[in-house]
Amino acid sequence: MDIASNTTSPPPVDDAKPAAPVDKAAARGATRPGDKIFLGFSRGSGIALLAIMAAIAVFLTYRTALALADNTGNFLTTFEWDPAGASTGGKPYFGIAVLVFGTVVSSLIALVIAVPVAIGIALFISHYAPRKLATPIAYVIDLLAAVPSIVYGLWGALVVAPNLTGLYSWLDDYFGWTGIFEYNGGAPRSLMTVGILLAIMILPIITNVSREVFLQVPKMHEEAALALGATRWEVIRMSVLPFGRSGIISASMLGLGRALGETIAVATVLSPSFLINASVLDYGGGTFAQNIASKFNEASEYGQDALIASGLILFIITLLVNGAARLIIARRKEYSGANA
């Protein structure tokens, strides 16, 4: 939107030579072919962006309306996904409660694991490691981002999940009383496993964005802390982390966005069911993207409408997450490093 509105306003006219007609025309940016082409291209790109967004919104809303019109379950609270009505004699009966739970819980697990580790790596690269070590580590992190998600999914299903039984039994022994970490010894293809895998997948983006922000901390803020007799960790606590706070939040939200929408790796690892399980260690549950991916091919047209309706909810959740992140950043603005 910004691109479009910026390019429509003419560039400032050169006041020094108002009498020269050639210069004036050139400054208006309409006569030279290069300017014309670029103006048309950038204006077109801006309009195309709006048109695509509108098309997606119309598509999602229309198909969602079709799906909801015939749904006999409560779309938000029903623990069932049966758009064909197999168990209700042909009446569609479906809801997203399990998907909301599974998506949010697995993504939060991923964030809780990934954010501290990512900040640690970012600080190590930007403030602790000698340059000889920092460059290769940063490169490896970038490589992590380049691994296709199906590879993560296969690795998660074949290597990670089978090796998690020990950890889960231990969690059950010591924290099983909370109910959250109860483990009944099945295949560990649970929301927790998904969360761990998602954590690895979102690690690179959180690390890279945080590292960029940490590297931008002005030298003078770090020296202020050093000159007061701060140790390296105290410099990081007093200068680097406060300055990078909004950057860390943005990075986390980018990671969360990826975790919420991750499809194929989740579909490969998770053993789904349409039940909400209080324990994150036991298999079962589902996420929006995983549910769509595993059901879309075999769904009837109405079944597809139902899946698209769930997709719209995922879209709205992602929007809300981004909005919340912006709010948090804006509220801290007065204290942000941008004022310095």
Place this chain on the structure above:
Amino acid sequence: MAKRIDVSGLTAYYGSHKAIDDISMTVEPRSVTAFIGPSGCGKSTFLRTLNRMHEVTPGGRVEGKVLLDDEDLYGSGVDPVAVRRTIGMVFQRPNPFPTMSIFDNVAAGLRLNGSYKKSELNDVVEKSLKGANLWNEVKDRLNKPGSGLSGGQQQRLCIARAIAVEPQVLLMDEPCSALDPISTLAIEDLIGELKERFTIVIVTHNMQQAARVSDRTAFFNLSAVGQPGKLIEIDDTERIFSNPSVQATEDYISGRFG
């Protein structure tokens, strides 16, 4: 409270580049010593060797001795962090912590040194802000961010932050060069008051300022670009500005330099 600084044979490097060469001088307690000299002559580098800030620059390395009373700051087993807690520093550009309130900025050094009761902190913050002639301007907004103050106020906030931990020595690296004349005057008056309690070393490009605030003045120079900076002479300020013993000093002060 204030201690004597005794520097002997101090040489500082950036990587393989020698920035200052074989500097020796004595700074008396409770006095103001000004460093003057052309850009690149190493006066800021030398200042930063006095609280071991030089070595935080990549490749920064120091040879020689800096005695604070009788303790060698570069002796083995001396923790640079501990050195910086006894020798405070004020920088060229005001650098209050942007995410902290005025109160927290002043209390930052104390909080590093240990835990204090809220009432103790209140007392020290008030005393330090009064000591920096800032109390009356900020007492009603101690919880507002320090970055909302004017440049001159920010610099006095930084001075309050530095003196809150009662250092032995206060180093100032061109503290007024980013400030307007009125704020500069406020800082200069403050330096006059602070020297009752602290040993002060100030780097300045402003020779009138050196003449106004300092008791002793050191003139640094370099023979050519890329050559290490050297201490040409150090003497009573009055003598440096009226009858220096080295011709180069007189040339620099009278503007016949270069």
